Amino acid sequence: xxxxxxxxxxxxxxxxxxxxxxxxxxxxxxxxxxxxxxxxxxxxxxxxxxxxxxxxxxxxxxxxxxxxxxxxxxxxxxxxxxxxxxxxxxxxxxxxxxxxxxxxxxxxxxxxxxxxxxxxxxxxxxxxxxxxxxxxxxxxxxxxxxxxxxxxxxxxxxxxxxxxxxxxxxxxxxxxxxxxxxxxxxxxxxxxxxxxxxxxxxxx
Amino acid sequence: xxxxxxxxxxxxxxxxxxxxxxxxxxxxxxxxxxxxxxxxxxxxxxxxxxxxxxxxxxxxxxxxxxxxxxxxxxxxxxxxxxxxxxxxxxxxxxxxxxxxxxxxxxxxxxxxxxxxxxxxxxxxxxxxxxxxxxxxxxxxxxxxxxxxxxxxxxxxxxxxxxxxxxxxxxxxxxxxxxxxxxxxxxxxxxxxxxxxxxxxxxxx
Numbered sequence: 001x002x003x004x005x006x007x008x009x010x011x012x013x014x015x016x017x018x019x020x021x022x023x024x025x026x027x028x029x030x031x032x033x034x035x036x037x038x039x040x041x042x043x044x045x046x047x048x049x050x051x052x053x054x055x056x057x058x059x060x061x062x063x064x065x066x067x068x069x070x071x072x073x074x075x076x077x078x079x080x081x082x083x084x085x086x087x088x089x090x091x092x093x094x095x096x097x098x099x100x101x102x103x104x105x106x107x108x109x110x111x112x113x114x115x116x117x118x119x120x121x122x123x124x125x126x127x128x129x130x131x132x133x134x135x136x137x138x139x140x141x142x143x144x145x146x147x148x149x150x151x152x153x154x155x156x157x158x159x160x161x162x163x164x165x166x167x168x169x170x171x172x173x174x175x176x177x178x179x180x181x182x183x184x185x186x187x188x189x190x191x192x193x194x195x196x197x198x199x200x201x202x203x204x
Numbered sequence: 205x206x207x208x209x210x211x212x213x214x215x216x217x218x219x220x221x222x223x224x225x226x227x228x229x230x231x232x233x234x235x236x237x238x239x240x241x242x243x244x245x246x247x248x249x250x251x252x253x254x255x256x257x258x259x260x261x262x263x264x265x266x267x268x269x270x271x272x273x274x275x276x277x278x279x280x281x282x283x284x285x286x287x288x289x290x291x292x293x294x295x296x297x298x299x300x301x302x303x304x305x306x307x308x309x310x311x312x313x314x315x316x317x318x319x320x321x322x323x324x325x326x327x328x329x330x331x332x333x334x335x336x337x338x339x340x341x342x343x344x345x346x347x348x349x350x351x352x353x354x355x356x357x358x359x360x361x362x363x364x365x366x367x368x369x370x371x372x373x374x375x376x377x378x379x380x381x382x383x384x385x386x387x388x389x390x391x392x393x394x395x396x397x398x399x400x401x402x403x404x405x406x407x408x
Contacts, residue, residue, distance in 0.1 A: 048348045048351070049303060049307060049348070057292075061292070063292075063295045063296065063299055064299055064303070065298065065299045065302040065303060065306075067298060067302060068295045068296075068298035068299035068302060069295070071294055071295055071298050072291055072292070072294070072295035075290075075291030075294055075295070076291050086279075087276055087279030087280050088261075088265070088267075088276070090275055090276070090279055091267045091272045091273070091275055091276035091279070092267065092272075094269065094271060094272035094275050095267055095268055095269045095272035098269040098271060098272060099253060099268070099269060102269075103253060125333075125337060127331060127333050127334045127337070129329075129331050129333075129334075130331045130333075130334040133329060133331070144252045144253070147252070
């Protein structure tokens with residue numbers, strides 16, 4: 001089994017943190033996203049979306065998409081549970097994972113890709129107006145996140161889950177996107193410091 | 205239990221089809237997306253993302269996000285299985301569900317929202333350049349889908365899954381986005397006709 005990894009980019013980071021939380025160590029092949037290493041036709045044979053992370057199993061089967069890779073490991077390594085136990089908890093973790101992905105991580109990624117001069121390699125046609133619009137969307141959603149974290153220790157409830165991993169990597173991606181957690185979001189800021197202190201959050 | 209539904213829009217449709225495949229009937233409250241009914245502050249108390257579908261359980265707990273709602277019903281009504289049985293099948297269905305969502309449904313939605321004059325209500329600042337770019341992305345990914353459907357009866361493998369539901373609703377959303385499955389994608393076109401013939405695909 002082999003993980004095609006992508007350094008410090010948010011999606012590779014999500015799988016890296018997930019594996020550390022599970023205590024799983026596997027072989028990794030680092031691809032340089034900025035050098036467009038996942039965009040070759042050779043890599044497209046492994047993963048037609050030309051993205052990392054991608055997991056190659058021993059029989060050659062490839063699983064791509066961050067959350068699909070995480071779910072594979074959740075199923076093969078049940079503890080610590082990161083996707084929920086009961087039907088309700090599974091649904092709530094999935095809901096928050098997706099809310100954070102669609103309303104926070106993605107707007108931050110669009111802001112980075114369409115506004116940062118260094119992102120021109122991965123996003124050759126930058127649409128500044130779209131980038132600016134997404135900055136606003138990310139900051140608006142920060143207040144929804146803060147509100148949830150005023151009532152709950154973790155984003156999907158009272159324990160750490162895969163949704164916290166998505167949120168944490170999104171927060172770390174705010175700096176290159178020239179964004180920051182708004183000052184008034186005290187619960188959100190405290191949560192970010194708490195998650196950052198977990199051993200899994202350390203860079204290799 | 206009550207489903208806040210949204211007519212023929214793609215995400216409401218996904219849950220509608222999923223429930224029909226499962227044989228589940230529940231109370232529905234129709235909200236008019238074009239009249240911005242989910243965008244009120246009152247509805248935001250139920251779902252802070254101001255989107256439908258949203259499922260309200262009998263104790264008042266709300267689950268939003270299409271796939272989180274589907275997963276809740278998958279857990280409470282195991283058969284027919286639509287998210288996979290084994291770790292590998294679960295990961296492959298999740299992978300294709302997400303590939304279709306991110307590389308096909310979302311570009312189609314962006315094309316519609318940023319180019320269609322009628323979408324100005326839900327997307328008050330339309331960025332035409334972004335819409336055009338996404339038309340191209342959706343059409344490019346159609347060939348990846350066609351390639352997968354040349355080798356498999358369904359998008360995630362040899363049986364119908366939640367990933368087919370996402371893909372089918374995305375295809376139906378192509379027309380308002382002024383897109384069509386490319387003529388050369390014969391396997392994809394045949395699959396679309398096959399899924400459209402399922403009883404679950406009929407409009408109420």
